[in-house]
Structures are given as C-alpha cells and as structure tokens.
Amino acid sequence: MTLATSGLTCPAPIGSNDRVQLGHGSGGKLSAALLRDHFLPRLGNPILDQLGDAAVLSLPTGEIAVSTDTFVVRPLEFPGGNIGALAVHGTVNDLAMMGAEPRYLTLGVVLEEGLPFEVLDRVLAALAEAAAGAGVAIVAGDTKVVERGRADGMYINTTGVGLLHPVVRPAAHRAAPGDAVLVSGAIGRHGMAVMALREGLEFETTITSDTACLWPLVRGLRDAVGPELRVLRDPTRGGLASALNEIAAASRVGIALDEAALPVPTDVGAACEMLGLDPLYVANEGVLVAMVPATLADAALAALQAHPLGAGSRRIGTVVSQHPGMVVLRTALGGTRVVDLLPGDQLPRIC
C-alpha cells in the first residue's frame, strides 16, 4: 500500500476517524484503537475486560443451553432497531424458547471497509442496551475487516449461553391435541419495517420493528404454567406460518387457526396488501408462540399480559388430532385453507 506523502491529499488520511479501514483488522495499533474507542466503552465488563484468548465463566450446576445465530440484515438500521439490537435479541430469544435464562453472549463482527464509525457506534450502543436489557454480558468477541464490496456494511454473529430450568422444558415435539395456541403480540412488524425501507415505500405511519428480548415473557410463563409449558417458538424468518408448521410436523399434530383472532396490525396488513405478501409468513423478532393445555390458557395469557411486551397476547387457535403435520386456518368468512410452508422466499405477486 502506498501512503500519501508530501503534497498529495489523501481522501482518507491516516488519523481520519470517520470510517472503518482495512487497517482496523490488521491486528496492529488501529485494531487496538477499534476495541479501545468503540467496543470496550460500550460493552466492557469484568470478564470481557480481561481480553484473554478465551472467557472464563463460572456457572451454577445443572444443564446449559447454547445457541448461535448470524445477522445479515440490510439495511443495517431500520425503524425500531438496528442489527445490533437484533443480534442480541435473536440469540437471547432462541435460548429463551428452550425455557433457558440467557446469561452470556459472544460477539463476532465482520466490518466492511468504509463503514462510517457513526453507524458502528449506533449499532454497538443498541447492542449494549439490548444486552443490558436482557441481562446478558458480552464475554468474548472478535472483529474482522473485509474489503469494500465484500460485505453489506457489517455482519454479526452472536453465540449465547443460558441456564436451563430443571423441569420446564418446552420443545417443538411436545404439542398435544387440545392445547391452546397463544401468541404474545402483533405479527409481521419486523419483516414489513425492513421491507418498506428496502423498497422505499412510504405509508402514513412508519412500521417499526418489534425486535425485543422475550425472556421476561418466558420467565412469567415458566412461573405461571410450570412443566406444562409445552412449546415455545419465536416465529422469526418464515413468520408464524412456518413456525406452526414446524411444530405440527415435530409433534405429529394438526393446528387449527382462527383467522379473525390473528393480531395483524392495520399498517402491516395494508403494506402486505400492497406488496402481495401474506403477514403469516413475515418475520417477527419480538413475538412468541406458546402452547399450553387449554386448562392453563387463561393463566398463561394473564402471565403474558402482565408484561408490556405481552399486552396484545391472545389465543389464536388449538392443537388438534386431525390433519397431523398440517396447519389449517378457519377464514374470517368461515371457509378453510391450508397454511403450508413456502417452498422458498415469499415473492411479491404481479396482481
């Protein structure tokens, strides 16, 4: 690399501090500065601050849950959140869906050369806030920088460690006929917030992402329902329809949904109409589906509604023994249709 010498004006001179450079991934002084100036002030804690080759954790006895997820959202920032908040919530929620209490996260970041530091700082601030809100500490991390054009601004991977409950073990294969199907809030918000921004669509109101940590809701359910908390799922990619199909297949049961009960916000519904999409297949990042015996449905709903995040929770259907492996929707007009898995991405329709 040739550096600017006398008389030449370099567009990004050394010392210029507004964008990520390849040198920030070199392992040298710039790398140290990246950690010192951007990551550690926001994410630091006694374990991370050791900066050892590996984090040392002390855990109570019992079983732990481990989950990893990689985040590649474009655009990086969207109404209601950014990739940093998503990277915490996504992994923490995966742990919570096992009934596990999230405790620790690792953080791997791939930065694209040229990413403005102000974007990185906003992402890290949201990441730190989300981690604090979820009660997890970032205990290990890694950063890499790739050439411009080789990443969409930044990619994040997080791996989470959570403490499993000794007896409350929700799992996709435990749904049983007669169980009530509950959802904790409005569906379709995250996917439509991102899509509206990506497609340059403007509506009277801005759809905001629902990205949120679901652990408080799970803790409430765990206490209220106990071991009969049979299934928990956060319907992220593929939306509610895909999550319910996976549960129906894993439990070899049918699921009967009531269209009139589905919580589709007006703005999400309108945006979906315009783009020819079905909100049942649109991603959520702060909603959970729970299945509990019908006798415990009221207790479960009360527990969900006790937290602001679950204020909109409601029962949307029932697990049935008919049509195993299949999700069937009773339409608002009284007809029925099968809500199947999509063969691939949901594609906008022509007309």
Added chain:
Amino acid sequence: MRYLSEYRDPEVARSLVHQIRDTATRRWVMMEVCGGQTHTIVKQGLGELLGDAVEMIHGPGCPVCVTPLEQIDKALALAARPDVIFASFGDMLRVPGSDCDLQQVRARGGAVRVVYSPLDALALAQANPDKEVVFFAVGFETTAPANAMAVWRARELGVPNFSVLVSHVTVPPAMRAILDAPDNRVQAFLAAGHVCTVMGWTEYEPIAAEYRVPIVVTGFEPIDILEGIHFAVRQLEDGRHEVENQYVRAVTRAGTVPARSLVEQVFRLADRKWRGIGEIPGSGLVLRDEFAAFDAEAKFGLGDVTVEEPAECRAGDVLRGRLKPHQCPAFGSRCTPEHPLGAPMVSSEGACAAYYNYGRFREMEVVGRGS
C-alpha cells in the same frame, strides 16, 4: 384498512352465500378469469362455502402461469449475460424454464432484480449506463399501460440501454378459445376487474351475445366475488346473457381511456403462445415498429427461439378447466410446489398449487373421519 374491510365483512358474505344458494336451482359451472380472483377464492375458502350451488373453474388469468416456456427460456438466456441486468416482477423468479429458473440464474451470478414497477427498471437503466437493462414485460391488459409507459418514457428520455422482453396476453381471445373448445363446461364468466379497469367491457359484449354466456365484471375482495357469482347465477336462472358490472367502484364501460390509448400507441395485437394451451390468434401484444429499438428479442437476436413444452405437464387442460389439478397423473408426485413441472404449480395463484394444499387437507379429513 378503510375501503377494504367493508369488502371482507363476514356477515355480508354469509348473506350473499345464502342468496346464491337460494337462487340456484341447479349446480352452475362458472370460471373466474383472473388469478387474483382465484387467490381470494382459495385464500378465503369460498369454494367450500358455496357447496353444491356453484362449481368454480380457475381460469387462465394468471400471468405467471400462461407465460410460454420459450419466453421464460429467453428471459433466462438474457439474465445470464454478463452485460445484462434483468428486472422482473417477483413471482416470475421461480417459474421453471427448460432447465432452471431466474433464481438459479441469479445464484450463478446473473444480475436479476425484483422491481415493483417497470419505471423502476427504467431508473435502473439510467443509473447503470454501462449495462443493458431488460425488463420482463408480462401480464394481461392490467400491467400493459405501465409497461407501455416505461417504453414511452425510455424513448422520450433517450435511454438506449433499456429494453423489454414482451410476453403480454389479452383476455377476450382466451375466453373465446375456452368457449370454442368442444368439451367446454363453462356457463358463465367472472371477468377480471382490473383488466376491465383499463379496457372497459365493450369487448365482452359481442362474446356474451355470440356465445349466449353471462359475463360479470368482478372485483377481487371476497364480497366482490360472492356478489359477482350471485349476479351470474341470477342471469343463468333467468336465461339472460349480459355483460354486468359488479366492480362499479373501479370500472366503467369505456375503461380508462388515456391508459388504453397509450397501450394502443406502444403495442399492437399479435398471435401469442400460452403456456399449456398453445397459440391463440390475436391474443398477444408486441411492440409497434416505432418502438423496435426497445424490443429485447430484436436487440439480442432471440426472435427465432422456439421451445416445446414437456408432454407430461397437463397445464393446458387445467387452465381450460378440462382437468382438475389432482386428476393429473403427475400431480403431487412428479409435480409439487418444490419441483414444479408447469407454472400452475409455481404461482401462488396457480390452480395446481391451490389444489395441492386443499386436496391434501381434504384427504386428511376423510382419513380423520374414518378412523
């Protein structure tokens, strides 16, 4: 969702279903022409509500389903070229060509972009002057004005690197082809509301008179469709055969004159192959000679490509209402939404994909009751 929820009101729907069942003294067979209407019928389970009063045959009005294989293959060839950015409506991406689809071309490095408007494709051409931008201009009369506008603007603005791969079809010749078939079962049509928003309904008056068939211009919401069916059943019971307009909030007899005029200035009628059906004379739109510079087939020398369709796919019989999708030997075995032989299994509006789901459910119901 103002102006929409009114057309989905369960009480109104129930009342219309009762009226249809009370009016029908026998089982009538009618065809909804448009894929958007098929979508509503399937999504809302309207067929089940109508019971024995009416049998709905899903018509050939899904632009994804009827785009002929050779046009898909031309699209794939263009999209694979390194000098081309290929822009398309989203649901064309999964339509199988002879050996792959646009998504697979994209995965192999082809520049395939999903756009919501042909004018977005034109903007793409302006933003990428070193690339050729080709827009896949498919659809019925509904999408023709916007596609015509893109070509018109391209000439006006002088955008030499923009062109369109045209695969436009028109509804009235297809309705005649269905009615002319010796084994036709269709007794009435729900005409496509959005096509008529552009074109009006004067073209349908001779068809109704000549074939003595009721035609009801119908919208797309559940209440629209049930009302359209009710109008058609009333006509059939009365022995009338008129063009009636259910979609009064959007359609007038003359249609949208500026849009029609733009379409006529940019396109002319031509013979066109329909996937699964074959060639229907005078059923397609192609660019007029004045706009030949924007014709991707001429620009890239693709005009003489012809492709035969796989014999196993019976899409044509399905699209003409001769065969129920589940009666096709390949249905659900060698042809599924994951591995479609033909387009009706691909599109969310396609009759085969709709039956694939519904049929499986019915089978399960029977098993469930028996055990």
